[in-house]
Amino acid sequence: MDAIRFDGVHKAFRRAGIDFVALEKVDLAIAPQEFVAIVGPSGCGKTTCLRMAAGFEFPTSGEVTVDGRIVTAPGPDRAVVFQQFALFPWKTVFENIELGLRNKGVPKAERGDRVAEAIALMNLQGYETAFPHQLSGGMQQRVAIARAYVLDPDVLLMDEPFGALDAQTRVVMQEELVRLARRNPRTVLFITHSVEEAVYLADRVAVMTRRPGRIKEVINVKPVRVAEHWDDHARIEDVMDLESFVHLRTRIWKSLRDEKGSQDR
Amino acid sequence: MVSLAQRPLTSAETIGYGAIGLAAFLALWSALSLTGLVPRQFLPGPLEVVSRMVHLVGSPFAGATLPQHLASSFLRFAYGFALGAVVGIPLGLLMGWFRWLDDIVTPIFDGLRFIAPIAWVPFAALWFGTGVGGPILIIFAGAFPPCLINAYRGARFVSRPLIEAAQMLGTPSRRVITEVLLPASLPSIVAGLRVSAGLGWQSLIGAELIVASTGVGFMMVQAQLNISTATVMAGMLAIGLVGLLIDVGLRQVEGAVRRRRGLQ
Ligand SMILES: Nc1ncnc2c1ncn2[C@@H]1O[C@H](COP(=O)(O)OP(=O)(O)OP(=O)(O)O)[C@@H](O)[C@H]1O
Ligand SMILES: [Mg+2]
Numbered sequence: 007m008d009a010i011r012f013d014g015v016h017k018a019f020r021r022a023g024i025d026f027v028a029l030e031k032v033d034l035a036i037a038p039q040e041f042v043a044i045v046g047p048s049g050c051g052k053t054t055c056l057r058m059a060a061g062f063e064f065p066t067s068g069e070v071t072v073d074g075r076i077v078t079a080p081g082p083d084r085a086v087v088f089q090q091f092a093l094f095p096w097k098t099v100f101e102n103i104e105l106g107l108r109n110k111g112v113p114k115a116e117r118g119d120r121v122a123e124a125i126a127l128m129n130l131q132g133y134e135t136a137f138p139h140q141l142s143g144g145m146q147q148r149v150a151i152a153r154a155y156v157l158d159p160d161v162l163l164m165d166e167p168f169g170a171l172d173a174q175t176r177v178v179m180q181e182e183l184v185r186l187a188r189r190n191p192r193t194v195l196f197i198t199h200s201v202e203e204a205v206y207l208a209d210r211v212a213v214m215t216r217r218p219g220r221i222k223e224v225i226n227v228k229p230v231r232v233a234e235h236w237d238d239h240a241r242i243e244d245v246m247d248l249e250s251f252v253h254l255r256t257r258i259w260k261s262l263r264d265e266k267g268s269q270d271r
Numbered sequence: 272m273v274s275l276a277q278r279p280l281t282s283a284e285t286i287g288y289g290a291i292g293l294a295a296f297l298a299l300w301s302a303l304s305l306t307g308l309v310p311r312q313f314l315p316g317p318l319e320v321v322s323r324m325v326h327l328v329g330s331p332f333a334g335a336t337l338p339q340h341l342a343s344s345f346l347r348f349a350y351g352f353a354l355g356a357v358v359g360i361p362l363g364l365l366m367g368w369f370r371w372l373d374d375i376v377t378p379i380f381d382g383l384r385f386i387a388p389i390a391w392v393p394f395a396a397l398w399f400g401t402g403v404g405g406p407i408l409i410i411f412a413g414a415f416p417p418c419l420i421n422a423y424r425g426a427r428f429v430s431r432p433l434i435e436a437a438q439m440l441g442t443p444s445r446r447v448i449t450e451v452l453l454p455a456s457l458p459s460i461v462a463g464l465r466v467s468a469g470l471g472w473q474s475l476i477g478a479e480l481i482v483a484s485t486g487v488g489f490m491m492v493q494a495q496l497n498i499s500t501a502t503v504m505a506g507m508l509a510i511g512l513v514g515l516l517i518d519v520g521l522r523q524v525e526g527a528v529r530r531r532r533g534l535q
Contacts, residue, residue, distance in 0.1 A: 082441035092432035139533030
């Protein structure tokens with residue numbers, strides 16, 4: 007059974023009395039423990055897709071299912087990393103990351119251990135008692151990621167999670183995410199503007215058309231990655247230099263470029 | 272003048288200008304009363320008022336000393352204010368969360384809130400007497416609306432992603448109110464408490480002018496009957512000072528909340 011399915015999903019928003027079509031017939035099936043990245047022009051409906059999988063938004067027609075069940079509400083089985091972080095400003099870094107575990111009824115001692123682990127993973131040691139407004143944008147983003155990771159969810163929904171990071175931190179996070187994904191695979195729906203990031207991280211990359219969004223094509227990266235032994239390279243720049251990587255990147259880039267070109271009107 | 276208005280003032284300048292304003296006010300007041308331009312009975316001078324006030328601190332007037340009157344007023348105020356907060360804040364938060372509750376309460380609330388607290392005096396006295404209960408109802412009438420409105424606004428305009436984040440982390444719907452709405456609304460709520468305390472304190476004195484057998488308002492009515500204008504003014508001064516103290520206290524709370532939130 008697919009972990010996440012979009013079946014003929016159509017989404018219109020009503021704005022100022024007129025229907026505004028954001029998504030038009032989106033079909034996408036994500037297998038359990040598969041890592042799928044979505045790339046597409048700004049405003050094409052990537053976030054809207056993710057929000058429907060999360061249970062914040064519902065299709066106008068069509069179906070979004072997770073584990074075979076139609077999504078009706080948000081829940082901790084689908085941890086979300088928001089594009090705008092959405093940290094609780096009145097909670098410390100520690101408390102922000104801890105809330106999900108508290109809601110699950112995890113005992114205090116275990117909570118402390120798991121939060122500490124997530125904090126170490128995200129390189130946030132020493133900031134446990136800081137408030138979000140005392141952190142840089144990149145650090146806030148790492149707290150948001152830690153808050154999702156710590157739940158150890160079946161499904162991770164990540165909306166441009168590395169967008170606010172500087173180039174170096176971003177690379178570290180990408181490598182870390184790949185390590186995590188290989189060691190402890192889970193279903194990931196990952197939105198990004200970076201084609202490199204998508205090719206490096208994902209098993210498959212879905213390219214969306216400009217608004218109203220549809221899935222234009224899905225590029226299968228995993229067979230290439232396995233055949234060409236990408237995972238033997240510890241560093242992202244070594245992978246990016248591989249001919250097989252460059253080839254896929256160029257292909258997706260062209261596909262996207264056609265979309266952006268047709269946007270002029 | 273233009274350059275002054277555009278440049279932020281140093282705190283010394285702010286205090287200096289404040290002192291100028293106060294001095295001018297006192298000078299005008301003294302001039303009016305001391306020169307006999309206005310009869311002393313109509314307007315006692317500043318010195319006379321202050322010395323009367325000092326006198327009232329030690330010797331009873333209308334059955335109690337000034338501090339005793341103030342204590343009795345303040346206690347009533349504290350009850351009414353606390354009641355307004357305890358009812359207004361949770362109700363406002365719930366109205367911000369449950370649309371149906373908003374729809375039920377808003378028409379009633381809008382219908383009642385333009386009635387000045389003082390207008391409740393006859394019924395307050397009728398239902399709860401003129402001792403403690405009646406005045407508390409009147410303070411409540413003044414203190415309750417800002418508590419409710421600010422809690423409601425705070426809850427209503429909580430950023431959506433924060434609610435969604437809490438839901439995604441498995442927070443049950445009921446607990447979203449305490450986990451997100453309340454803390455997110457806190458800056459708005461404490462701002463409301465300041466307004467609420469001001470209105471409550473004003474309403475109380477108004478109420479005491481009509482009902483009650485102790486309190487600063489009562490003392491002033493008795494003074495008026497005795498044509499002791501200096502006592503009336505000493506009462507006004509005391510009301511102003513205590514009101515200021517309450518506001519300064521709550522301003523500290525507000526500042527602490529905002530600083531903790533990184534809002535200033
Ligand atoms: N709540 C809403 N009400 C009205 N229109 C909306 C709403 N949410 C999204 N839209 C519209 O739907 C379209 C898709 O938005 P979405 O946020 O999914 O885009 P996106 O692909 O994530 O863009 P970006 O890459 O810039 O984040 C946009 O044109 C947006 O204006
Ligand atoms: Mg988006």
